[in-house]
Amino acid sequence: MTADAVADRMAALLGARARSFYELVRELPEVEYRTLLQAWGALRDRRVLGRDEHGRYRIRPS
Amino acid sequence: MGSPRPSFRDTLARLTREDRLLRLQKEVDARHLSALVVKADRPVLFERVRGFDLRVAGGLFWNRQRLAAALGWPESELGTRFVAGVRSMIAPEIVMDAPAQEVVRTGREVDLTELPIPLLAEKDGGPYISAGVVMARSPERGLNAGVYRLMFRSRDETGIDLVTVSDLRRLYEVHLARREPLPISVSVGVHPIEILSAAYKAPPGVSEMAVAGGLHGAPVPFVQCRTVDVPAIADAEIVLEGELLPIGWTEDEGPFGEFAGMYGDLKANPVFKVTAITHRRDAVFQLLQMPWENAWLGAAATEAQVWNVLKTAGVDVVNVAVTEGSACRWSVIASIRKRAGGGKNALMAILALPDTKHAIVVDEDVDIHDPTQVEWARTFRVQADKDVIIIAGAQAKHVDPSVRPWELEHGELPMTAKMGIDATIPEGIAPAYYDRIRHVWVDDVRLEDYQ
Numbered sequence: 001m002t003a004d005a006v007a008d009r010m011a012a013l014l015g016a017r018a019r020s021f022y023e024l025v026r027e028l029p030e031v032e033y034r035t036l037l038q039a040w041g042a043l044r045d046r047r048v049l050g051r052d053e054h055g056r057y058r059i060r061p062s
Numbered sequence: 063m064g065s066p067r068p069s070f071r072d073t074l075a076r077l078t079r080e081d082r083l084l085r086l087q088k089e090v091d092a093r094h095l096s097a098l099v100v101k102a103d104r105p106v107l108f109e110r111v112r113g114f115d116l117r118v119a120g121g122l123f124w125n126r127q128r129l130a131a132a133l134g135w136p137e138s139e140l141g142t143r144f145v146a147g148v149r150s151m152i153a154p155e156i157v158m159d160a161p162a163q164e165v166v167r168t169g170r171e172v173d174l175t176e177l178p179i180p181l182l183a184e185k186d187g188g189p190y191i192s193a194g195v196v197m198a199r200s201p202e203r204g205l206n207a208g209v210y211r212l213m214f215r216s217r218d219e220t221g222i223d224l225v226t227v228s229d230l231r232r233l234y235e236v237h238l239a240r241r242e243p244l245p246i247s248v249s250v251g252v253h254p255i256e257i258l259s260a261a262y263k264a265p266p267g268v269s270e271m272a273v274a275g276g277l278h279g280a281p282v283p284f285v286q287c288r289t290v291d292v293p294a295i296a297d298a299e300i301v302l303e304g305e306l307l308p309i310g311w312t313e314d315e316g317p318f319g320e321f322a323g324m325y326g327d328l329k330a331n332p333v334f335k336v337t338a339i340t341h342r343r344d345a346v347f348q349l350l351q352m353p354w355e356n357a358w359l360g361a362a363a364t365e366a367q368v369w370n371v372l373k374t375a376g377v378d379v380v381n382v383a384v385t386e387g388s389a390c391r392w393s394v395i396a397s398i399r400k401r402a403g404g405g406k407n408a409l410m411a412i413l414a415l416p417d418t419k420h421a422i423v424v425d426e427d428v429d430i431h432d433p434t435q436v437e438w439a440r441t442f443r444v445q446a447d448k449d450v451i452i453i454a455g456a457q458a459k460h461v462d463p464s465v466r467p468w469e470l471e472h473g474e475l476p477m478t479a480k481m482g483i484d485a486t487i488p489e490g491i492a493p494a495y496y497d498r499i500r501h502v503w504v505d506d507v508r509l510e511d512y513q
Binding site for chain 2: 020021022025032033034035037038040041042044045049051054055
């Protein structure tokens with residue numbers, strides 16, 4: 001799976017509800033760790049991430 | 063020609079020879095690095111990490127014994143050795159032979175995802191580089207070194223925690239006011255003495271790396287970075303070069319499981335833009351596991367402070383130890399050769415230190431590294447109405463939840479109550495009352511003779 005595809009899945013998961021990075025990674029057990037890092041970097045570069053009051057990630061409302 | 067002092071990998075080699083390092087040959091998922099380091103009974107070297115070319119070492123400073131072994135010092139001499147190093151500083155020297163630059167990646171080749179940056183704790187805001195010695199140059203104060211956490215953001219960016227007052231923060235503020243980036247280097251995988259010295263908050267004008275030189279008895283070798291005007295440690299395993307962007311405290315960073323064993327909040331912090339990654343051909347990425355590895359890194363400096371303040375107060379000090387549960391900082395135990403009133407004097411001196419919240423002073427017959435012996439002294443040599451000192455309204459730190467930092471107004475600083483326990487033999491009680499039982503013929507009989 002490509003990093004961009006994993007980034008899309010991460011965005012979908014965070015769009016559904018706020019998650020810590022650990023909770024997010026636990027949802028993607030089949031993805032290689034390095035790909036997770038690449039995907040996370042790609043997702044951050046999209047500038048769509050926000051945080052809730054507990055510091056968990058969510059997709060910012062557009 | 064290499065440096066006369068040992069490097070990080072020399073330390074790993076020595077620990078291997080001493081059978082103090084667990085070398086895992088089986089391939090490991092980088093997700094599991096943190097858990098495996100916590101579960102191991104000694105430091106770990108992961109020889110193969112899936113998807114990465116680098117090896118990973120972690121857990122070198124997890125407790126007093128491991129820290130002392132990594133340093134190659136006796137456990138009881140952390141504080142006194144550190145004092146000696148500060149007194150005999152040796153300036154770093156620039157060298158031409160830099161193993162840290164065997165591989166150089168700049169520009170579009172920079173990719174932090176080549177490093178097995180681990181996720182350490184459940185609520186952490188992301189994977190963290192936790193064992194980096196960050197260096198920056200100050201025109202007035204010279205070269206500053208410190209240990210700062212770096213949260214992975216993307217292939218060429220990390221967050222950096224600059225909320226707490228520090229020399230690096232002051233330097234960044236100067237550059238920020240001029241809207242200029244601050245060049246820094248981050249050396250990962252350096253000799254334990256160098257990261258220990260970097261964690262020490264040296265007085266103004268004192269170079270942490272000169273302290274490291276004093277502790278080594280030889281200069282720390284520096285190399286000029288390729289893309290920024292800052293040096294790095296020449297035989298580090300990995301060096302990140304780059305700039306702290308002049309954007310101020312604007313980007314999300316944290317939460318992070320910190321040195322006190324609790325999470326620090328989500329913060330707004332600056333961003334580190336990486337302009338080069340250089341490393342050894344077969345580099346080892348060091349993982350500094352929270353909370354105790356970070357806590358123990360500060361232990362030697364704290365114990366050195368206590369030695370100094372007790373000597374200044376005229377106390378005849380025998381030994382000093384910080385306690386792990388207090389993050390090697392908030393609680394201190396000292397043994398002394400007591401004169402009348404000396405227990406209380408010692409307590410006042412120790413509690414005057416800004417970080418110390420609790421102190422126990424015992425006589426020289428008590429082994430302060432044995433919790434049972436300390437408890438024995440606290441139980442049988444203390445009357446709470448006479449031997450416990452409580453000082454209200456003293457300086458505190460936000461990281462301690464018991465000071466209720468969330469109730470503070472903006473800009474208001476927390477305060478704490480300090481407690482000292484004088485567990486020395488009270489004046490007026492003959493020491494003979496404390497004669498320890500001694501079993502018969504213990505020097506004459508060997509259990510091995512009957513096995």
